[in-house]
Amino acid sequence: MMSLRETLRASIEAIATHRSRSLLTVLGILIGIAAVIITVGLGEGSQAKVTAAVSSLGSNLLVVSPGSSTGTGGVRGGLGSASTLTLADATALASHLDAPDISAVAPVVQKNEAMSAGGNTWSAPVIGTTPPYLGIRSRQISFGSFITSADVTSANEVAILGTEVSAELFPGQNPVGQTININGSSFSVIGLLASAGSSATTNQDDQVIVPITTAQSLLVGGRNRTSVDQILLQAKSQNSVSAAYQEANALLLQAHQITTPSAADFTITPETQLLTTATSVSKTLTFLLTGIAAVSLLVGGIGVMNIMLVSVTERIAEIGLRKALGATPRAILRQFLTEALLLGLAGGILGVVLGVGASLIVPKLTSNPVALSVPAIIGAVVVAAGIGLTFGVYPASRAARLAPIDALRGD
């Protein structure tokens, strides 16, 4: 019986003897594995990017909107119309006693307004809110300061600009300390928001933030001056989102004197839903790309089979001689399987090297982040070896079945 070491040695000898053919075989697997690593990396990278983007919005976030979406009691003041939410609701939700799992509350009113400063005019969403807004939305102030509780209490005419608004109204200048005119009222600029980029639907740098009380009195005019468009809630942690949801729901039902939960005139939406949707899109993409890469790997495997078959045909005389000298069919089978396994393994390892190399270069050329995962790399090598072995079975068993006399005659 030929030992494992002997088999391994004979296989390495055979691979080394047919260098160029072995190299070509390895190439097929190599490309497949590299493709898998890059596509999985790209997929995971974009998934991480989406997750990071969404969690920068505040992933412990709950949004209370006016109107019901449950719809069992007929239309109950469509979503976003005549608001049923008030500043009093926001104050009630901010109670740490009644709602211990809610860490921050920010009521929001929002309206598009025309604005001007010097000779420049611009139009942007104006958001009226309270100081916790900054933390809930995970925003930063790059210059000056954010609105304070005092600004809210006395409805001061102060504004914080997004970078894009600032660039339009005060090109090349620091806007802090300047004055802008919104809807006929003068506001002094007290702060500049750090850029946050744009999410899928809104440009977070194209906005102006003012105290909610100021917005209610000067901007939203005709509407009920205590109503708000949304109340943003931040749960203490990601784990307490559902507890925060329960507390907010109970508090608002009570405040609105509604006894049946299905008759609620408000809707609470966890922002995690957004996260789920976004990640599921990128997961689908990853799945698709990986599928394509897997097909290329399959083609590589068929390449191994092809070249192994050629190799068997070419080495018919060698197989015959080995058999004549006492190689059992099993010994021949093992030799060819080992060869296929080694070729697959070599392709896998070289593919990982290429894939990892490309994963380090791609982010430098494009804006796409590439995530490398160690389990994926180990998996890729194992799969490559498995493919070599699987597609080696047919050629190897053909070699093993060759009759020694036919094989000896074959040269």
Next chain:
Amino acid sequence: MTVSQDFPVEQGRNGQRTAPVIEISELRKTYGTGEAAVEAIRGLDLVVEEGEFLSVMAPSGSGKSTLMHIIGCLDTPTSGRYRLAGRDVSNLDETELARIRNRYIGFVFQQFHLLRHLSAVSNVELPLVYAGVNPGDRRVRAMEALRRVGLADRMHHRPTQLSGGQQQRVAIARALVTDPTVILADEPTGNLDSASSEEVLGWFGEFHRAGRTVVLITHEPDVAKVASRVVRMRDGVVVGDGPPELIFVGTGTTFAGAAPPAQPQEGSEPSGGSMGHR
């Protein structure tokens, strides 16, 4: 050269009667089926005793190769019985046949059949690899076998770096290294010039004198007559059996029977060299 020391044989040296090395009776081999069936061997009987130097002489197409394959356990008979060293090997499977070949037969082929990518000593080691001999012992025995055939200084040469005669000597060393019961040579001089042929045939004579059993298969009377016993085969049956001086009367190279002297030369194409890896 002190032959008996160089080629010792372990069994049957004490004059005791042992079972014949080769015992073939009513052997038939048919290729194909139905109308296309060709009977290559048609009821052949042959007994070879321990220590005999036998040549099977037959023109090509007479079932010579088929007989060589069956004696060498490379193929099995369609019917009849073949006992090798007292063991019935007529109906063994591929794996068992491989082990029998490894243990009992030392092959020498016309085409040498050396592996081109291995050195001389690695080629000689091959049968020992399949016998499960450990690498250290293997190397020692292979080097010893090469030394016996006078190739001590060519151990690490590749077949392509050796002459035809030297390649065949490597093949002979490979046949010897397992200490086989039978050395089976199939047209061993077919690819060699006359000087190398004479040398190779000389080695077989040495083995015989050392007590080994040698079966030489050839179509050339000049080659066949170096043996102590010649079996003439024609159309799948034995047509003559005896010492060369009885088989070849008169000129010594002409058949005693009605057969013409020179047949179209089997394997006469000058394809010399080791096994091709194209």
